[in-house]
Amino acid sequence: MSQDVQRVGQVDTMALRVHGIRERMARACARAGRDPAEVTLLPVSKTFDDLAIREAVAMGFRRFGENKTQEIAQKAPLLKDCNVQWVVIGHLQTNKAKDVARLAHELQSLDRLELAEALDRRLQSEGRSIDVLVQVKTSPEESKSGLEGPELVNFLRQLTRFDTLRVQGLMTMAVLSDDEQAVRGCFAQLRMLRDMARQEAIQGITLDRLSMGMSGDFELAIEEGSTEIRIGSAIFGSRPRM
Numbered sequence: 001m002s003q004d005v006q007r008v009g010q011v012d013t014m015a016l017r018v019h020g021i022r023e024r025m026a027r028a029c030a031r032a033g034r035d036p037a038e039v040t041l042l043p044v045s046k047t048f049d050d051l052a053i054r055e056a057v058a059m060g061f062r063r064f065g066e067n068k069t070q071e072i073a074q075k076a077p078l079l080k081d082c083n084v085q086w087v088v089i090g091h092l093q094t095n096k097a098k099d100v101a102r103l104a105h106e107l108q109s110l111d112r113l114e115l116a117e118a119l120d121r122r123l124q125s126e127g128r129s130i131d132v133l134v135q136v137k138t139s140p141e142e143s144k145s146g147l148e149g150p151e152l153v154n155f156l157r158q159l160t161r162f163d164t165l166r167v168q169g170l171m172t173m174a175v176l177s178d179d180e181q182a183v184r185g186c187f188a189q190l191r192m193l194r195d196m197a198r199q200e201a202i203q204g205i206t207l208d209r210l211s212m213g214m215s216g217d218f219e220l221a222i223e224e225g226s227t228e229i230r231i232g233s234a235i236f237g238s239r240p241r242m
């Protein structure tokens with residue numbers, strides 16, 4: 001966070017932070033010769049309360065990233081008047097498919113067939129469909145979940161049979177590292193996997209969206225082709241350790 005943001009009083013801090021992020025997004029786009037309109041800012045509200053979300057809603061945000069369905073279930077009733085669209089970004093156990101089908105507008109962490117099957121079943125009975133991104137593992141860290149790159153094309157082919165899942169693109173989390181080249185490499189890998197998958201011309205799947213980049217690495221992600229950055233702490237402040 002920049003010094004001048006910290007010096008400003010509490011009242012309009014979030015607005016200033018968002019403004020600062022938008023400026024950095026614009027500069028990253030300029031460096032990469034990209035149109036800033038191609039990159040969406042998704043606020044990640046996990047661990048932050050309904051009042052923080054309201055503040056962001058007042059600035060025009062409607063979609064919010066959360067990593068736990070239990071948290072969405074708690075916050076949604078408090079924000080009924082805000083028309084929030086919940087975007088699930090965290091690793092999901094299959095038994096949470098029901099909650100996703102009921103509560104979420106979009107899922108960015110689809111990483112296995114078992115989960116797709118469970119989601120489809122639940123969505124059918126809700127009479128709904130949702131946008132999904134396939135999460136790909138681009139980092140060697142054990143803690144990062146996601147489909148392995150070589151499995152991607154086959155997995156995408158299998159997804160075409162689920163009418164309730166609108167496959168929009170791919171998502172990844174880069175390695176947590178100070179090594180800029182290593183982080184950039186994760187983002188470049190996702191984009192390359194996307195380009196390769198596109199060549200397969202899988203029916204109905206164009207993979208226009210690449211969700212990559214967080215508070216600590218979003219500029220690199222934009223330079224490597226991100227269409228959506230998922231920003232938590234740089235908007236809402238630091239999270240308590242969980």
Ligand SMILES: *Cc1c(COP(=O)(O)O)cnc(C)c1O
Nearest residue numbers: 044067089214215230231232233
């Ligand atoms: C928490 C989280 C983010 C946002 O992280 P920040 O570093 O706070 O911006 C983005 N993506 C995923 C998958 C997350 O779990």
